[in-house]
Amino acid sequence: MNVVNHIREIRLKNGITQVKMAQDLKITRQTVNAIEKNKYNPSLELALKLIRYFNVPIEELFHLEGDDE
């Protein structure tokens, strides 16, 4: 089962750019892009950092493909 995320929507809602997010989370801009396009699943450490960064519950950020939202 694939993991789907809503990082792009939440980032845009908060008015944050990919570059700013990359700087704040100490990751590359390519990684931000890959995560947003669901091409790369972040490690648990980075996932927890993302949750803290956007201050949202985990289920709002990530869910399994096919699961009811």
Add this chain to the structure above:
Amino acid sequence: MKKKRLEQLTMGVLLLGMIIGGFIGMHIAGVTVDFGIAAAIVGTPLLVFLVIFLLNAWRRNRLGTIPEADERTALILKRYFLGVLYFVLFGSGAALLVLYAMGIQAIETGMLLVFMMILYLVIGIGTLIAAKL
């Protein structure tokens, strides 16, 4: 700060090693070192390090504090080197079999040096590309 100091020390040791290595290489090759050659041996590594330093400074200005590598880069490089391992292992084996089938009985060490040099170059360029993906 300690990391920065260690980086500077590593760069210094590398630079010194390259210059000393250059002179030792010339001595082994039996080349008489005149001013021009000495300047080239000392100047080339200095120039390379200067270019690297300037590129890094330009990158810092352009991208701010975005790191060059992260967990995804490490994962990509791990996969890349795994591929390289099999490519070199089986590729070299296959090349040897082909050469033997062609009737070549011996390989000059000079040819092996050239082969290894090309291999390192290709792997190095591939690493740079993989790290930027």
